[in-house]
Every structure is written in structure tokens, then in C-alpha cells.
Amino acid sequence: MIERGYDADTARHSVVRALLPVVRYPAEIWRHRYLLQNFFRRELLGRFRGSALGIVWVLIHPVFLFAIYYFVFGYVFGRPATGTAPSPAFALYLFSGVLAFTSFGEGLIRSCTCVVDNGNLVKKVAFPSELLPVPPILVGLTVYLVGAAVCLGTGLFYGVLQPDWTLLLLPVVLLLQFLMTLGLGLFLANCNVFARDTSHLWGILQTAWMFLTPVFWYPHQIPGEIGDSLRAAFQWNPAYSLIQAHRLVLGARDFDLREGETAIAVTFGSLGDHLLACACWALALLALGYGVFMSRRHRYADLV
Template sequence: MIRNLRELYQYRGLLLSLTQRELKARYRNSVLGFLWTFLNPTLQMVVYSLLFTVYMRQKIESYTYFVFVGLLPWIWFSTSLLAGASSISDRRDLLTKVRFPAQVLPATIIATNLINYLLSLPLMVLLGVFQGRYPTWHIVAFPVVLLTQLCVTMALVYLVSALNVTFRDLQQIIGNLLTMWFFVTPVFYMANTIPPEFHTLLVLGNPMAVMTTSYQAIFYEHRLPDPGPLALWMAISLVLLWVATNIFERRREEFAEFV
């Protein structure tokens, strides 16, 4: 894991260049261009807010803001995992070059979606201000939650990107799993509405539930997130990242052959 992080730092210029290229290519030739960074999560928020305030009414104050707080980190996670699965298998043009650092490719996907997430945060804050929920000093905990989610995302993306090289069905499986994962993550309902007998499995056992409730605590409930679940998943994510990077390293020599 240390070697992988050291090499990412060593090739930070390449990582930055590929991230910039990915950001430019994402909305190339579209009329609205980079505005889709804000419009995509906004449109999703509007749809889910209409669904759960008109058709399946939720008795949650400032519900639109509540949904937005949980939806943005989920979009970062899900798009990184889905696109990251094919980040190696789709880049034969780069992998066949001499000594190209393959670990940069999954990192590029994660960094691109992280930037989109961070750029969407001002829009979330403005929505909160419009609904009377101003940021408080509890945002000091935000970097801790962000770092924890980054470690979880990196671990899973490195793992699935390495496995997808030889098992191409994995990307389709992940797409379906993410749909189910989304609905068991408390994005448009509060975690305390989950029956107690399922709380351990669906909240503590779900890293994105821990991330979502932590962001909700900071921005919506104006309190510090529960330290126990965050510390637990930070420890688990470091172990997962160590396992994932080891698997990635062992399979790296085979990438050019299989892609």
C-alpha cells in the first residue's frame, strides 16, 4: 500500500494531467459543458424530492436539503466505483506503453469524481442557506469523513479494476449491486427509521451509510458525527486498501496482456 501511494505521489504530474483531461472530455461538445457538474445532482435531487414529498411523503424538515447532503457523496462513490471498474480494461492504448504506471488510472477516476463532488458543495451550502440551515463549526469534521470515504472508495476501485481485467462481467454486476446498495443507504430517509434488528447490517455494516449519516450530522443536524462508526470504517478501509493494492500489484504485469 505504501509503495502504491508513493508511486502515486511520484507520478502526481501525470495524475493531474489525466484528471484534467478526464474533466474536459466528460462534457466535451455539450452545450452546457461543465454546468452538468451541478445540473446532474440537482436534477436527481428534484426527482427524488418530488417522489418522496408528493407521492411517498417523508416527514423530514427541509427534505430537499436533507436529500442533497446524502446524494452528493453517493454520486461520488457510485460513479467512481462503476467507472473505476473498467479504468484498466478500457485503456489498452496507455497500458501497452513502456512502464506506464497502471495505478494512476483508477486514481484518475476517483480524483475526477472527487473534484466534481467538491465543486457541488457550494451549491449544497446555498440550498441549505435558502432553507435556513447555515453551516456551523461542526464542518471541522468534514475532512475526516471525506478522508474516510476516499480510503473506502480507493480500496474498492483498485480491487474491482484489477479483477475486471479478466472477469469482464464484474462491471455489469457492480452496476446492479449499486442500485440495490443505493436504496439500503439512508439518502432519502433517516437511519433511525431502519428497524433495530437490521441496524447493524444496514448501517454499521454499510460504509456508505456511515458516510451519509456523518455528512447529515455535520450539515443537516449540526452536530459532530458519531466517532465510533467512522473510526471503525477508517480502520477497515486501510486494511481493504492494503489488500486491494497488493492484489493490484500482483496482477499489474498481466494487464497489458489481457486488455
């Protein structure tokens, strides 16, 4: 006999208590896979239904961003002194970075508003709202996969990317990105329920975050002592490890950036370190996000 109930007198709404069931979260996602699959389809198709280009739009956004950055950072701020055009290596460095960060950021922005956007589900149907950020994040990852294929193809053509067996670790990187986005997304979604200002604020913060992450610049470009301390600080940026892991898996290899006489060595670090860092971030963010979300979930229906 199925039994369902709620006891307001014994229910404790502390974050720590709500955090413990996080171990059951993957099972919960798996149990609702059929539902999530439907939501995923709805999210993916619903966004483009009625538009002429349809699914093509998912790629147009990162490609367009790439084109702008390529022009601005390759030509305007680039090396006009040397008179050389930006190299394919730079183009692919930029493209892979933009792809990874937009899929990460897209997932975050979408999950930030997911509870409020699905107000009628939260309010009218007894719906497991902790699942709401999953479909938009999966859509972000799907878009990334399409972009990564394009990136890989071009990289192989120009001989810039040299993928090897580590390409098989792409699912691992995607899983870690999924968990990181989910954790932070749950936290943001919770905040957005209580104050709708969150989604606007987050839009700004996320732009700042992208500029502080080596998406279109090399960490090694920063000269002097300040460069060393900044590079040390970057290790603490979750997006830094994530993006470098993405690049390494796609086959980016250390190269020398020639600028006239001097050569700057661009290194991507070790994949193992980045994956470890991402895993730590994923666990920490998921615990934080899930704990906060679940401890406040009982109040959402009255607020959206």
C-alpha cells in the same frame, strides 16, 4: 545508475506479498502528482469537451436525481395523509445523501473500467497502472465539492444546516472517501480485467447498495424490533458511515420528524464514530484492493 528489471522466477504473486508495498502507495501517488494532474484535467475536460454546457453537466446529474427522488419519496410515498409538503429538512437530507453517494458510486464505476478503458496505456506504455483509478475518483470528489457548496448555501438559507468548526473536517471525510473508493475501485478494476462482466454486474449491485443505504429514507422510520436489528446491521455498511459523516460535516443536526401526532427523532450519530468506521473501512478496502491489484498487475497487458 537506474536499474530496472524483472525476475519471473523469484517474483511471487501472492496477494499478501503484494499488499506490503501499500505503505509506499501514497508516496507513489505524490511522486506522480504531475502526471495525475494531467490525467485529472484530461478526465474532467475530456468528458465535456465539445458539449455546449460543458462543466455544468457534472452537477446536472445529481440535481436531476435529487429532483426525481424528491418527487417520488417526498410526494408519492411521502405524507399525503397529513397533507403537508415535504420539509426543507427532508429535501436537504435527500440532496446531501444523493450527492455523497453519487460521487462515491461514480468513482467506483469509473475505476472499475479504468484499466480496460486505458488499454493502450497498459499495453503499449510501461505505465504504473495502479494510478489509473486516482483521476476519476478525484473528478468524483470535485463534483461533490461543487454540489456541497450548493447544498450548504440552501441549507443556510432555510436554516436547516448549522455548520460549525466541524466543517473544517470536510477534507478528512473526502480523504477517507478517496481511500475507500480507491481500495474498492482497484479490486473492481482487477476483476473487470479478467471478466468484463464485472462492470455490468457492479452497476446493478451499486444501485442495490444505494437503496440499502439511508440516502432517501431515515433509519429511524423502520418500526419495531426488526428496525432495531436492521439499524444494527446498517453499522456494517461502509456507505452508511460515509454518508452520515458527510451530512454531519455539512452541519446536519438531529431533528424531529413530525408525522401527525407522533414525532420520530432523526439522529445522525457521532461524527467521531463515523470517521473511525470510515477509517477502518478505508484501510481494509485499500489493503484488499491494492494487494489483489498488484499481485495480478503483471498479467493485465496481455488481457486488455
